[in-house]
Amino acid sequence: MKKEKIIILSTFLFILVIGLNIRFINVPPLGKTLSPFCGFMQNSYESIPEGETTLEGAENPIKIVFDNRLVPHIFAQTENDLYFAQGYVHAKDRLWQMDFMARAAAGTLSEVAGNKTIDKDRAIRRKGLLLAAEKSLEFISSKFPETVAHLNAYANGVNAYLSKLSSKNFPIEYKLMDYAPEKWTPLKTILIQKYMADMLSGFDSDAEKTNALKFFGKEEFDFLYETNLTKLAPMIDSFPSHKTVDHEIASVYLNYTKNIFHKDLYQPAPGYGSNTWAVSKEKSATGFPIFANDPHLALTLPSIWYEIQMISPNGNCYGVSIPGAPYIIIGFNENIAWGITNGETDVKDWYALKFRDHDNEYYYAGKWRKTVKRIERFSVAGYKDYIDTVLTTEVGPIVYDQRFNPEAEASINMAMQWKGNEPSNDFNTFYLLNKSRNYDDYRKALSYFKCPNLNFSFASKNDIAISHQGSILSRKANEGDLVIDGGLSDGKTRKDISMNNLPHEKNPEKHFIFSANQNPVGENYPYNLYGYYGVYRNRTIYNSLSSSPKLSVSDMKRLQNSNYDLFASEALPIMLKKIDRTKLSSLEKNFIDTLTSWDYNDNKDLIAPLYFQAWWDKFNEETWDEITSQTNPVLMPKNYITLKLLNLYPTSKYFDLQKSPEIETAEDLLLHALKFQCKEIDAYEQENGKLSWGLIKGTSFNHLAQIGAFSSDFVNCGGSQYTVNASSADWGAGWRMVVQFGNGKPVAWGINPGGQSGNPGSSYYADGIEDWSNGNYYELLFMKDAESLNNNMKTFIINSTK
Amino acid sequence: MKKNLHLTIILIVLILSQYFCPWWTLIIPCIAAGYFVSVKPFKAFMLGFLMPFLVWLFAYLYINFQNSTSPIAAQISQLLHIPNKYLLYFAGSFLIGLVGGFSSLLGFHINGYRNSESN
16 A cells, blocks of 8 residues: 555656656746746846956957946957957857857757747758858858858857856746757858848749739730839939940740749848938038948847947947857948948849659759759657758759649749859958948958848948949849749859949939938949839938938938838829719718828828828729739739829729629729728727827837747837838837947947847846837947946956966 | 754755756655655645745745846746736745655655555
8 A cells, every 4th residue: 555655656756747847839847947046037137247257269368348238348359359259248148049040040940949930941941041051161161261260269259158158047048948059150150141141132022923924914014013113213323334234135034924823931021121321521410421221120039139349459340240140240430330221132033943753853944954852851849850852953942842832833843043052251241341441441341242132331531332232143134033934044154243333332422322222223224133122211311311401410310210101192192182072971081181181201199101001002902803812922013003003094904893893993992992991990999999000000029939928018119111210010120320420430329129138037138129119329339448437337357268 | 853953954955956956856855854754644745845835935036036127027927827926936836845745745655664664
């Protein structure tokens, strides 16, 4: 009897302990996570190192000063030590984020995040990001020993931090997902760089546009997808080149007539891109150039950006860095400032290839060739392993086939030809920019930059400049925007446009440079550039900068926060003119009156922006019911095309609803959309209270692993996809920076809403959100030497073992 | 007196085990508590329950006081669908108390088994 009791109790206790020590799908191992000695309570301590430590890998003593926003100011005697310390502080504050991003780039998220990330991992592995990173590492190792030394120093810094990290001090996400950080390597840094490159060159609509060509036929297609509006307010007005260029039309690309079913699941949102501009001394209120940049990315926690200052005998640079990689990516030093926007020129092409014999052969450029097959194994937390077969061709890896998209056509698979798969040392660009002293240094730095295609803006005490930079094919006309029929392709590799023939300008007559992801060049450019260029923010910025004789720092900040909706200002007058007031109820008259008295600002407290967007979106959706009723994805014509139809062709067949027997005109659809949305919004407000634009937009910052408790609350702020302050529910200006040059060193302001810390339990996590939503900035502490300290700062010394 | 000495040593070992070793090592001092100290099964369970319960609760409250501005406890409560952080501290302490209680009960029965063997 007693013996049985002991056996039962022991077994029960054993099961209890095991149960509390392992993770069940999304429930963390409760025993160790809840323990106040090693679990989440330990993450309530701030991580601000003080005093001294000795670390393996530091060549000389390094001093780090942490200011009142936990920005580290690193004082080192060599560049390697600078990057060593950068690795250390990145690890201290963002260890889990770096590790998680490296996993995302390697397609091993599911190992810790479970089932929901399987398709994301599959897509990344099919794109071959790991292979691209390995190729780049090989290339850098063979040609750039300096970069290798920096990458190693950085990894050593991260690993030095790891060597002293006990499990009770692991970031909370490791504890919840029950895994441990792994050693950092230069390959992981390159993986993160490739991941960012993929994200920035990720948007494309080749498949949807090809389906549109088939659906509409060539004549209608040319009318509905013309891009004349992109010719207004380009980045550079004119860039003639004496090079002879191939003007032959790539006719093989237009012959593709099959329907394409693949859907790219992980495209970044279009239109919410970045802004940058600079005014020359002639246009500046202070007589010295003023520089501004606000890159836009997904609003995540932790933030993608990490502020840092790096000082060595070779230079003194302040800016934002990306955890996982050395150098400062956007920032300024004693002589120059530089910034980035997405170039938006297409560097990713899709080839439809016919396969046979169980996918063992594919047909490209007139010949059958052998496929290279690869088995990818995914370990998935809480589930059994997933196996995927990945095909590679000479053109590039097969990303979409029937295994990935069950609705796709059998034996016709999509290969991706991406510039990011070519090896390069883009890191060198940032290394050199960090210590550039003038325009020539800046141009030399850019020469190493290949992928993605970016615009680099520049300002110094004397000059302003902007360059469209990257590895961009010298294309035939009409090439690259549609899916290519691989069988009919000529198989020739196109050369890149040389750097000096890419649009760039210095000290233009208009006394300012600017970029908002628009067409890089207006006229007299012989090469065919094709891309996903914006048409609203650039025109607003152009109008603002060209209309003021002199601009100040406040003007720059105001422009970065501008909620002026240029699209609304163009569309609304046309829409209002076409409404017959006599056909409206009193509620609808109210709706129209609100819109009529609106100043076109997408401000958070106004209801008019919601009225306008709801009305336009419904109208647009009904106009293009031909498209939305298709099963395969067809590209929607741009807003300005629909607006042109409304304005000039109101009886166009596109305004006729497919499902109704009557023939509708534009006025009918407009009225119907107005009545529909007016009723919807009123019903919603009756139930849920008064709406405003900020409320319905619902901006918030999401935790990288989608853990709700670590994401921010709703942030009430203005802006939309049409405003300079581009804003959506989860996309926006994660960094805003303004730099003022003068006789002495530059003065700068910036704001990173996500804050420095990656620890949700820290006061430095998400601590900038409120100021950011109010359009405030912090003055950036650009220290000259380590002696100018005050009481708010903590000093930490890393001693060398040597 | 001997029992009090035993208990003190066991309590110290318990606290040290939580500081330096994995959380589940507490079953050792708790089994010992049930083995050396107890007379009745219910009292054995309660002793094994209360020691870790109070140790954890005290640790929670102490760290909470040290870092009163940190939102981490509130965030974990939200994640585990617990209304507030004090309930979370209670729940955590209760859970570890259960493990301690059953360990102590086991120790008690091992004692009883050994004594009945020697009879």
